Amino acid sequence: MFQNIGEIALLFWSTIRALPLVWRQRAKVLEEFHEIGNASLLMVAVLSFFLGGVIALQTGPVLAERGLHSAIGGLVGISMAKELAPIMMSILIAGRIGSAFAAEIGSMRVYQEIDALRTMNINIVNYLVMPRLVAITIALPMLVTFAILVGWLGGATVAQVTTQIDVPFESFFENMKNIVGIGEVMHGVFKSWCFAWIIGVVSCHQGLTTRGGPRGIGRSVTKAVVNSIVLIVLFDYVLTRLLLH
Amino acid sequence: MNDNGTTQHGVSVQVRGIRRSYGEQEVLKGIDLEVRPGEIFVIMGASGSGKSVLLRHIIGLEAPDAGEILVNGESVHSSDVASKYRMALVFQSGALLNSLTVGENVGLYLSEHRLKSPDEIRKIVLDKLEVVGLKGTEDKLPTELSGGMRKRAAIARALVIEPELILYDEPTSELDPVSSVVIGDEIYQLNKRIGVTSLVVSHDRDLAFGIADRIAVMHEGEIIALGAPDEVKRSQHPVIRKFIHADFKRQPKA
Numbered sequence A: 001m002f003q004n005i006g007e008i009a010l011l012f013w014s015t016i017r018a019l020p021l022v023w024r025q026r027a028k029v030l031e032e033f034h035e036i037g038n039a040s041l042l043m044v045a046v047l048s049f050f051l052g053g054v055i056a057l058q059t060g061p062v063l064a065e066r067g068l069h070s071a072i073g074g075l076v077g078i079s080m081a082k083e084l085a086p087i088m089m090s091i092l093i094a095g096r097i098g099s100a101f102a103a104e105i106g107s108m109r110v111y112q113e114i115d116a117l118r119t120m121n122i123n124i125v126n127y128l129v130m131p132r133l134v135a136i137t138i139a140l141p142m143l144v145t146f147a148i149l150v151g152w153l154g155g156a157t158v159a160q161v162t163t164q165i166d167v168p169f170e171s172f173f174e175n176m177k178n179i180v181g182i183g184e185v186m187h188g189v190f191k192s193w194c195f196a197w198i199i200g201v202v203s204c205h206q207g208l209t210t211r212g213g214p215r216g217i218g219r220s221v222t223k224a225v226v227n228s229i230v231l232i233v234l235f236d237y238v239l240t241r242l243l244l245h
Numbered sequence B: 001m002n003d004n005g006t007t008q009h010g011v012s013v014q015v016r017g018i019r020r021s022y023g024e025q026e027v028l029k030g031i032d033l034e035v036r037p038g039e040i041f042v043i044m045g046a047s048g049s050g051k052s053v054l055l056r057h058i059i060g061l062e063a064p065d066a067g068e069i070l071v072n073g074e075s076v077h078s079s080d081v082a083s084k085y086r087m088a089l090v091f092q093s094g095a096l097l098n099s100l101t102v103g104e105n106v107g108l109y110l111s112e113h114r115l116k117s118p119d120e121i122r123k124i125v126l127d128k129l130e131v132v133g134l135k136g137t138e139d140k141l142p143t144e145l146s147g148g149m150r151k152r153a154a155i156a157r158a159l160v161i162e163p164e165l166i167l168y169d170e171p172t173s174e175l176d177p178v179s180s181v182v183i184g185d186e187i188y189q190l191n192k193r194i195g196v197t198s199l200v201v202s203h204d205r206d207l208a209f210g211i212a213d214r215i216a217v218m219h220e221g222e223i224i225a226l227g228a229p230d231e232v233k234r235s236q237h238p239v240i241r242k243f244i245h246a247d248f249k250r251q252p253k254a
């Protein structure tokens, strides 16, 4: 486990050092970027709409009962922006894209494609890891921004149509504006950017260290997703703590 | 043979006392051999005798437990050997990149290292594919090819590198007799044309005795014979006699 952390840190570092070559690999970055968007945009939209909606549904009636209608918008807004969108979307992407990274690289490892690249003196980090990492660290923050907006929309819609809450659309956003600003959104987007690095590095590392046949690929995929999620949740606490001031 | 006016010189390979174990199993039990610049050196041996593992060590993919491998006198594991000498391994399985087309695979070395313009690369790729008899497959995916076609594409990919050392892992094992001869011929011609040092692993006896300057026979992780094809043929070692003279025992019908 500790050796893994060392290797992961090393991979992270070599990826950073490979970044100047990103322009050369732009075609692959774009391809991965496309893949991530295609694979998750709809899921992200549906998931975040209902996330926002359910927060409104859970908290709305309680607050409304006590006459705190004006707090509902802010509550939904802040929980979506600072916590729910970044963490839920990152977990979703870990499952959808982290698994794909580990599977693709893992099968290249098992079928000796990586060995073939090495004999051709082609750098594995530049060729396989860096483009994926660049793609996911751009795509995830964008998806999270989108998720925050859709989540708010979901919350506002539910607040309007639920009779026990009965907060009109406009006043929901009016109230939200008092509490949630660009800083709150940036907080969430920044965290998701950090999570994107975690997903990318952990999954690529897992792919590269795949052993055994097709079974090994399966094991790598599971490990990549589980380890990413565990690290995301841990880092979420740490980052939130650090960003408190 | 490396100084007869060829445009390129092959490198020498020295394998000294290589040992390698996987877990309990010792796969290479102290291999010593020297491949001279520009020669065709064939390694024969039964399945599982450690030939592929030896090739992986020679090209530097794996590090031995003991011993060393020198390319032109420098360890393959020193950092600059990989950039100083062009080396290629034709994998037993082909090991084409499944996400790329055949043409992209064959041109990968040139395109990744930006050695030629895309137009030139395309020309070279088509040319090499034709050499190995795969004209018209450049836009297919590796999964759309047969095993033997994949192997030939892998050979084309190695040819494009214009290596100074080329290692072939069973280049003809999946080919029909006619293609085998074509590939054997190409291995020979390439060697003569650019003086590339060629190390061929094969249990194809016809190929081995047809193209080899020298032959080594490997058995359970050891070299049990090494010499010119005639010497090896005359060897009295029982394993070698069996290997060279193995044939079906079916009696002709009376």
Ligand SMILES: Nc1ncnc2c1ncn2[C@@H]1O[C@H](COP(=O)(O)OP(=O)(O)OP(=O)(O)O)[C@@H](O)[C@H]1O
Binding pocket: B022, B027, B045, B046, B047, B048, B049, B050, B051, B052, B053, B054, B092
């Ligand atoms: N990565 C590995 N881990 C464990 N054992 C291995 C590994 N690679 C090879 N071996 C073992 O080493 C031995 C030699 O394998 P190798 O692939 O070199 O045989 P070979 O001579 O190339 O046979 P063939 O002619 O069938 O290709 C085999 O017994 C194999 O089980």
Ligand SMILES: [Mg+2]
Binding pocket: B051, B052, B053, B092, B169
């Ligand atoms: Mg083999």
